[in-house]
Amino acid sequence: MGVDIGGTKILAAVVTPQGEILAREKRATVAEEGPEAVISRLIGAIEAALSLAGTEPARLAAIGIAVAGMALPGEGVVAFSPNLRGWRDVPLRDIVARQLGVSTFLINDASAAALGEHCYGAGRGVNNLVYVTVGTGIGGGVIIDGKLYCGACGVAGEVGHMTIDVDGPRCNCGNFGCLEALASGTAVAREAKRHVAEGAETCLPQLVGGELEMITAETVFQAAQKGDPLALEIIAQAASYLGIGLANLVNLFNPELIIVGGGLAHMGNMLLSPALRVIRERAFEVPAQAVRLVTAQLGGSSGVLGAVAFALQQEAEVRP
């Protein structure tokens, strides 16, 4: 069983070890309700998915849970989450394991997605890769020698929180000039709103029926596809910052492959081509020439699939 808890929805899926999804159930997170309510919805989603697949908890090998937040795999605790209100040191692993009687494992959602893409998606057969998810925020995960690199506490791979502009805008994490504050969907929407408020000429207001607060990265992408100059410029700017972040990763990790996932990945070459150009300009020639840059393949399923892969790997280590 793979579960993916995000700021807006919970996805639970019954998955075979080969990565085939047999059944899935989606629930709203309603993050404002706090941990207890969210966990109860999560259990509901798991039970519904099991029922759809015509199976029961006792037939599960393990449950893997991917969380949009700082998950400590060793302790099974969600230390905190920027997207889930009131989550501080929640022992989610043991709560779920106890309620359902199944071995449960906890992992950060971007780390899970990295592992998912490595096991079942764009990174199959590639042993050194970096996965970067560009959506509301920017997260990531690093596969080294075919394994998810977790670090000392299991929280490695926070690629969105590299400072790339020391005097840049404040980030949700409290720091300034993080990659996330400059190249995420939130940053794209923020820049669009700022330019519109300053009176820039653009079709953006029209696309949201004049309700400027409704402008999202997706709106900006739509406008860019229509050739709107402001929208094109904003996306080019975000792509350039993304390229700077990726160039840092190229110099640090010398990966074979960088996979870009998340909501902004479907901008495709409008985002990736300028980013690749910046990598070639800024990173050392040898690793810059060696790296391939591709989009993710698993879409919204990467989290549940990666959570399953993680749970199976951990289960194999615990009970060899």
Added chain:
Amino acid sequence: MGVDIGGTKILAAVVTPQGEILAREKRATVAEEGPEAVISRLIGAIEAALSLAGTEPARLAAIGIAVAGMALPGEGVVAFSPNLRGWRDVPLRDIVARQLGVSTFLINDASAAALGEHCYGAGRGVNNLVYVTVGTGIGGGVIIDGKLYCGACGVAGEVGHMTIDVDGPRCNCGNFGCLEALASGTAVAREAKRHVAEGAETCLPQLVGGELEMITAETVFQAAQKGDPLALEIIAQAASYLGIGLANLVNLFNPELIIVGGGLAHMGNMLLSPALRVIRERAFEVPAQAVRLVTAQLGGSSGVLGAVAFALQQEAEVRP
């Protein structure tokens, strides 16, 4: 046999597998002479060290060579070096192996130092660590699960070439706002000269007998120890940038330990205390609390010792 080729000197040392240096020989690099002359000096240094130890090439298990430049361990080639003029795709490994009849392995000097500190120095027993050398330039190496992380081409760990200030000064690598351009010894000396030229009040000119071009990071450190306000400010600024770079590494690698080596490491807490404060301010709480920050233990021997450790590990993999 460990060899360390830097921009100014070549060090060759006969080393036991336990990391004991039996004999060492130092030669000037005279980098302007080009690869052939440097290689001939290198062979001379190896032969002299062997003679001092009363041994001969046939009794060596292997030769490890650490190079201040982009070494490709797989090909045994120095792709280029910012500090050695005319080095482009020099097949150093095979040249040395053929001349001396000993298995030879090539590695970047900062990667070697990382491995040296892990095997014989400040990182003994620590399986996840990042080593950062802060001297003329800034380099590094990453130990993951007890092994040097090399990446796809063997050039991973270029921690000095993370962009941390997108509009920052030009770096030797051609990029802008790299950590190296802001926190290296070169950056410290550049800032000092700039302030002196602008007429700042400081004892720096006096320390170099009025020859302003002679101001180095070491001069600035001496002035700071005397309480010179400008020198203290320049070092605090470099330490702050270093902290930003280290905070990025903390968020990316979640290491147990960061080891700071290189010429500026002997500034000790004048450099490390502000850097640690910035890590705590900028990185996520969980990995920032988990990491320890220490200075290197092996000094100028880290390169030769790491080169030996690398050669022995590679030799063991080649001939198990």
